[in-house]
Amino acid sequence: MAVQLPPLESLRSAVHQDLGIREVFLLPDIGARKTVAVLSTPLDGAATHGWVVCHSFGAEQVFLQPLEVAAARSLAARGFAVLRFHGQGYGDSEGDTAEISLDAHVRDAVDATAALASTVPLEAIGLIGGSLGGAVAAVAADRVGASSLVMWEPVVSGSRFIQRFIRAGLVTELASRGVRPADDDPFPGSGPDAVLDVQGFPLRRAVYEQFLAFDLLHELKAFRGRSLVVQLSATPRRRPDLQRLVAALASLGGASTLEVVVDPQAGLFAQPRYRSHAGRKEDTQRGMSDRIISATLAWCGGSELGAHGGEERRRA
Amino acid sequence: MNEHPIFVPRGRESLAAVVTTPEGACRAGVLLLQGSAGTPRSHRNRLWVRTARSLADRGFAAIRMDYRGVGDSTGTYEFEMDRPPVADALAVTELVLDALGLHRVGVVGNCVGTRVALGLATRLPACVSVASVLPMSLGPVLSGRGRSRPTRAAFDFLRRHPTLRQASHRLGSGRVARGLGAPPRFIPEVGVALRSAHLLFLHGGTDHSRAKLARGVEQLRQEAAGNGHRRVEMWRLDFEGRTGFRPIEVQASLIDSVVRWMDETLPSPGAPGVVTMPEAGAAPVQGPS
Numbered sequence: 001m002a003v004q005l006p007p008l009e010s011l012r013s014a015v016h017q018d019l020g021i022r023e024v025f026l027l028p029d030i031g032a033r034k035t036v037a038v039l040s041t042p043l044d045g046a047a048t049h050g051w052v053v054c055h056s057f058g059a060e061q062v063f064l065q066p067l068e069v070a071a072a073r074s075l076a077a078r079g080f081a082v083l084r085f086h087g088q089g090y091g092d093s094e095g096d097t098a099e100i101s102l103d104a105h106v107r108d109a110v111d112a113t114a115a116l117a118s119t120v121p122l123e124a125i126g127l128i129g130g131s132l133g134g135a136v137a138a139v140a141a142d143r144v145g146a147s148s149l150v151m152w153e154p155v156v157s158g159s160r161f162i163q164r165f166i167r168a169g170l171v172t173e174l175a176s177r178g179v180r181p182a183d184d185d186p187f188p189g190s191g192p193d194a195v196l197d198v199q200g201f202p203l204r205r206a207v208y209e210q211f212l213a214f215d216l217l218h219e220l221k222a223f224r225g226r227s228l229v230v231q232l233s234a235t236p237r238r239r240p241d242l243q244r245l246v247a248a249l250a251s252l253g254g255a256s257t258l259e260v261v262v263d264p265q266a267g268l269f270a271q272p273r274y275r276s277h278a279g280r281k282e283d284t285q286r287g288m289s290d291r292i293i294s295a296t297l298a299w300c301g302g303s304e305l306g307a308h309g310g311e312e313r314r315r316a
Numbered sequence: 317m318n319e320h321p322i323f324v325p326r327g328r329e330s331l332a333a334v335v336t337t338p339e340g341a342c343r344a345g346v347l348l349l350q351g352s353a354g355t356p357r358s359h360r361n362r363l364w365v366r367t368a369r370s371l372a373d374r375g376f377a378a379i380r381m382d383y384r385g386v387g388d389s390t391g392t393y394e395f396e397m398d399r400p401p402v403a404d405a406l407a408v409t410e411l412v413l414d415a416l417g418l419h420r421v422g423v424v425g426n427c428v429g430t431r432v433a434l435g436l437a438t439r440l441p442a443c444v445s446v447a448s449v450l451p452m453s454l455g456p457v458l459s460g461r462g463r464s465r466p467t468r469a470a471f472d473f474l475r476r477h478p479t480l481r482q483a484s485h486r487l488g489s490g491r492v493a494r495g496l497g498a499p500p501r502f503i504p505e506v507g508v509a510l511r512s513a514h515l516l517f518l519h520g521g522t523d524h525s526r527a528k529l530a531r532g533v534e535q536l537r538q539e540a541a542g543n544g545h546r547r548v549e550m551w552r553l554d555f556e557g558r559t560g561f562r563p564i565e566v567q568a569s570l571i572d573s574v575v576r577w578m579d580e581t582l583p584s585p586g587a588p589g590v591v592t593m594p595e596a597g598a599a600p601v602q603g604p605s
Contacts, residue, residue: 007415007416008412008415011322011323011411012320014330016330017328018328019390023323023330025322025323025332025388062354062356062360065356065387066354066386090362091356091358091365092321092357092358092365097361097362197562197564200561200562200563200564201361202564272353274353274393280394280397281352281353281395283354
């Protein structure tokens, strides 16, 4: 029997009255191919400022999704238009996982910004992301001349990130199979297409080497918008690498703020968040997510981002 | 192949799903259900995305969904082993089947998603095929961790008394229990589902658990013999590690196995309903002779 599309097409959007927002699935071209994105907008009035949420790398894309979804909905409820999307090789995108690279992350973030701009008439667009998604948001913001930038515990050194990514996979293997981590080169082959199996994720050597060469401070050249860097840690002491990042952003001419969110779960950011307890799964990072979102919303309020739309809504 | 992301209304909440449909005629639906680790509809390493697209290539409409409070679904995340979200899965499936005018569906459950899949099979007459993906543990399909009430009580007692537990291990109580070779105690949904659906267990656990499952499959086959000759199969997949479906190669085998199973148990209208053993993908495992 032939497939009937209209009944499914009519379910493309949903109104979440409790949250005061509407969400619609989009199928934009990002990275020259189709993918799935979700646009969250306020129910009352038009947004004037938009955000593009950039997801992180590998399994972190899944682990950080609850934070990104909650943040997108909270921002939409405050009057912003927020676009979340799957980069090529992730989630519902058309691309293959083997195509994932650091460059592709940035390319897709730039394309997503254009997709948001072509979908919603906005005065300004910012980018937002956690872990590697924060670094990608920063590089894309730099390239598109975005008005604002929010980074949650961003990756500054690509080398440190990718070593930690591989180590986490090897530690899991060590725990479950007794396999010792390789001392030097973890890849099974020497060519650029050699693949390391990191918990089922195919990490190519060429991508690994991209990360080794990545330094966020060197990538920032022109961004002059407002930015917020959220540090997550167990103590309020400010990390030197993030202080350098804020200084670099300020030196380009923008106003940058470093906010420290102290949380005992900080070390588990971008890691699995659900744990079994008494026959049910519990979200162990919900409190930390709430604190991150509160810090983000407070900064948006303090920076008067989206205030124009908010004023219009109040008048309406 | 086309993909349709949708929000399915459920009271005040909305459940997100993606329906992958073939270009041409659609023979049946297949619902893909991941486990309870907060994994979204794409599943780990996009296993369900790839499975859905392979199924669409074979003429199926594949449904992937986010549980309540997960991915793009709204609501509070709640997934208890003893109260799996069967009603939510049922609502999504029925809506899609109605929208596409389909009358048959298969269900694939991974880990504790298997509990949802089997629960759905007991409540949805259109469900004629179930595949349970069990990479590590048989727990999701076993009642009371597969132990009888007295055995559970004995284990709980030993757990509270470490010295006795160590002594019991030294005496080889585990080996004795295994030697008895009793079939596992499945959750009731397994037997109920078997009345109307074919059952496949894609197993990746230890040799011990494989032998245990094989005994259970044999018992289920005997039940199925007087039950419309439903198929009960157990195929082996060589998973490694605890997360992410490793090695990478096993992901392709899993996808091949699911597609082959649905192909065989949900044949195109007019095609012979004959079922063959798999030639690729997972290795078939026979029950004990």
